[in-house]
Amino acid sequence: MVLKGNAIVAQSGGPTAVINNSACGVIEEWMRQNTGDKIFAGVSGIKGILEGNIIDLTQQDAAKIAALRHTPGAGLFSCRYKVQPSDQEKMIEIFRRHNIRYFFYNGGNDSMDTAYQTYLAAKAAGWEMQVIGVPKTIDNDLPFTDHCPGFGSAAKFIAACVRETGIDLESVSTKNKVTILEAMGRNAGWLTAAAALARRFPDEAPHLIYLPEVPFSKSKFIAEVEAIYKTLGYCYVVVSEGIRDDQGEYIAAGTAQKDAFGHVQLSGVGDVLKNLVESEIGIKARCNTLGTTQRSAMHFASKTDADEAYMCGVEAVRMALAGKTGVMVTLERESNSPYKCVTGEAPLSGVANVEKKLPVEWINANHNYVTDEFIEYARPLIMGEVDLPMKDGLPDYVRLDLQKGRLL
Amino acid sequence: MVLKGNAIVAQSGGPTAVINNSACGVIEEWMRQNTGDKIFAGVSGIKGILEGNIIDLTQQDAAKIAALRHTPGAGLFSCRYKVQPSDQEKMIEIFRRHNIRYFFYNGGNDSMDTAYQTYLAAKAAGWEMQVIGVPKTIDNDLPFTDHCPGFGSAAKFIAACVRETGIDLESVSTKNKVTILEAMGRNAGWLTAAAALARRFPDEAPHLIYLPEVPFSKSKFIAEVEAIYKTLGYCYVVVSEGIRDDQGEYIAAGTAQKDAFGHVQLSGVGDVLKNLVESEIGIKARCNTLGTTQRSAMHFASKTDADEAYMCGVEAVRMALAGKTGVMVTLERESNSPYKCVTGEAPLSGVANVEKKLPVEWINANHNYVTDEFIEYARPLIMGEVDLPMKDGLPDYVRLDLQKGRLL
16 A cells, blocks of 8 residues: 655765766656645755755656756755754655655765665654665765766766866877876775776777775885876876775875764865875876765766656656655666666665775786776766756756755 | 968877867868868877878778767877978978978867968978968967867866766765866866856866966865855865966976976876865865866767868868968957857968967856856857767777878
8 A cells, every 4th residue: 555645855965977876767757646645855865855955856847856966066055964863853744744655865875874874763663654765976985886976977967077188198198197087985996997998999098997895005006106197198097086905094295184974074085196196106196086076077978878767857856656665776787788777676684884886806816907897887878878968068057946845 | 373282281289079070071171172182190299290291191991080089188299399401401491392282280279389480481491381270279278260270169068077076076975075177277267267257156176176277275265165165064176287386386296297398297286186175174175186087078068169170171271272371270259159160261370379268257256156158158068968979888089000101
C-alpha cells in the first residue's frame, strides 16, 4: 500500500554541474505520478528543513523547474550540516506538521549519512516515511554505485582544460616550462585521474598524475618532472589536492582547519609543487587551480552525466512510491560498448560516510599515471554535450524564487 | 607593382583560444591569392626564424590547416624573444636565402615591437619586404584597434566561469563565503572587467572588481567585502593579477622575477586577498586561479572573436599584396547595434610596446566595478559559439606536423 502524504526534496554538500538534473527528475516525476499530494523543497538542505525553510514547489513555474536541467549550482540551495541527536525531535515535528511521507536527499557521502540519520529518526519516532538518497558528487567516491552523477561532467571539463592548456604549454614552452593543475578530490583520485582522458599521443599532456591513493614523494616527483622536461622541454602535471607523504602527512599547506564533518581543509598543493619545481629543478612553473569551476562548469557538461543525474531523480520517486526506503539510488553499468547504464539501489546504512577510492590496480606501477582500464571506465561518462540556451553570449541559467510558496 | 617572392607567417607571445584563426586566415588567403609563391611558417616565432626553423606550409594537409580554426594554442609554435641588434644580419640573410618578401607576425604588444624591428632591419638592409602585424592578445591592450582578437573568447570564458561559480557560491554559502577569482592582465584590466558580463541581477556575482588602472587599498577592500557579506551572506570578488597600491607596489607576491621583456612576473594575488579575508574578516574564502585556461578555452570561445581573428589574417595578406608595410591590422567598430566591425590599419611604430589601458571613465567612482559603458563595449565581442568537432567526448584539436616541409 502506498503511503499517502507529501514529498520533500533537498540538496546538500558541494554542488555539481548536474545536481539540479536530479532535483528536476524528482520534482517532475512526482508531478507525473499525480498522487494528489504536494512536493516541497527544503531550502538549504536539512539545515533549511530544521529551520522551517520549506517551499511548495508546485507553485513554481514549470518552465523554471525544467530549466534546472541546464543550470549549475544547487537550485534548491545546499548546506553542510551534520545532523545532531538533538535535531531529531524538531525534524519529526516538521514532518508531522506538513505530513511529509517522502524524503529525497540529493548529495554525496556526508549527505547520505544525513539521509540515513533522518531514516533512523523517523523510524524511532514511529513516523512512516520513505527515505531515498539521490547520489551526486564530482569526487565519484560513493560506494555500491558504478559511478556518481556529477563526476562525468567534472571529468569532461577537466580533461578539456588539460588538453587545451597542454597544447598551450607545448606551443610556447620558452617561459613557464612546467604547468601544474590542481584537481579536487580529498581522498579519492577519480577526478584527478580523469585528466588522463585528455591525452591522445604519448608525448601529450598530462605527463604525470599524482593521486591520493598512493604515497607522494617529493624527491621522486622532482626526478620524474626533470626526466620529462629533459625529453620534451616541458612537462604537464596533474595533482590531487589531497596527496600525502608516506607518513600520511598532507603535502598541501593549511591543514589546520577542519569542516563541520571533521574533514581537513586543503588548498595550495599546486603552489607547493610549483615552488618545488622552481627551487629544485630551477625552471619556471605555473599553477592552474580551477577550484569551484570543476563542480559548476555546465557550459561544458557531459550529456551522459546530465541524463543519468535526471534518471536517478526519477528513479528515486518510483522507488519511494514502490515502498522502498532507507536506500540510495545507484548506477549499474550493463555494458561498456555500447555503453548502457541502469539504476539499482544500495542500503543507506552501507553508503553513509564510506568513501570509494580509485582502485590501486588502475594506478600504474610507477604511481604517476593511470592504466588503460581507468580510461575505458571513464570515457563513456564524458560523452555528449548538454544543449544550453544562450542569452547575451552566455548560458541562460535559471534562478528559482525560493521565497515563493513558503510554508508557514 | 606587387613584390614577387615568398611569404612567412609566425606567432609570438602567449597564445589565445583563437590565435590560430589568424594564422589560418593568412595561410588560406595566401593560397587563394595564388601568387605562384610559397608560404612558410617560422616555427616558434622570430626565434625559430633566426634558428632557421622554417617549414613550407604548402606541404601541410589543407584539412589540417583548416582545423586550426577550432584549435587553441599556437599552432605554429610561439616564442618570447626580444630581437637584438646583433640578430639583424642573420635575419636578412634568411630572408634572402628563401626569398621572403612578405612577413606576417601574429602577436601582442611585444610581438608588434618584433615586427617593427624586423621592418626596420629589412629597410636598413635595403631588402624589400612587406611587414604586417596581425593582432592577438587576451589582454586587449593593443592601441589603435577597437579591441584585440583573443579578448572576446577569454572574456566569454571568464564570464561563464564567474556566472557558474557565482551561482555555486550563492547556493552553498555555508562554508567558503568569499570566492576570489584571479584574472590575467598585468597592466590593463580589460579581461578582469569582462567578469562583469556575468551579472544579470544586482545581487549576483561578481560583486567587486579590482583593476590595475586604479590603486588598490587593502583596508578599503576589507571594508567592501565585509559590507557585501553582511548584506548577502557571501561575496564574489574578481581581481587582476596586476593590482598595485598607491605607491605603485604590486599586491601580489613574487615580484622579483622578470621575463625577457623586463616585465615583472606575477602570481598569487588571489591568495593574498584570500588570506586577507580570512585573517581580517575571519570568514573562509576560496581562490580560483584559472591561469592558462583563460587563453586556451576554445571549448567555449566566442564565434565573433574567432571570425574576426580569421578576418585579420585574411586582411593582412590583402594589405601586403596591396603594397602596405610597417602596419598592423586593426579592428574598427562601425556600429554596436547591430554590431558591425571592419578592419583598418595602424603604424607598427605607434603600436610597438604601447599598452592601451581600460579607460578610467569605465571604472565606477568607488573603483570597485565597471560602468554600463564597458558592458556595452564588451557584450558584442562574446556573442556566438564556435562549432567544435568532438571526438571521444572532447574537442578534436589538430596538431600540425612541424617537421614536414622543413627548409634547408
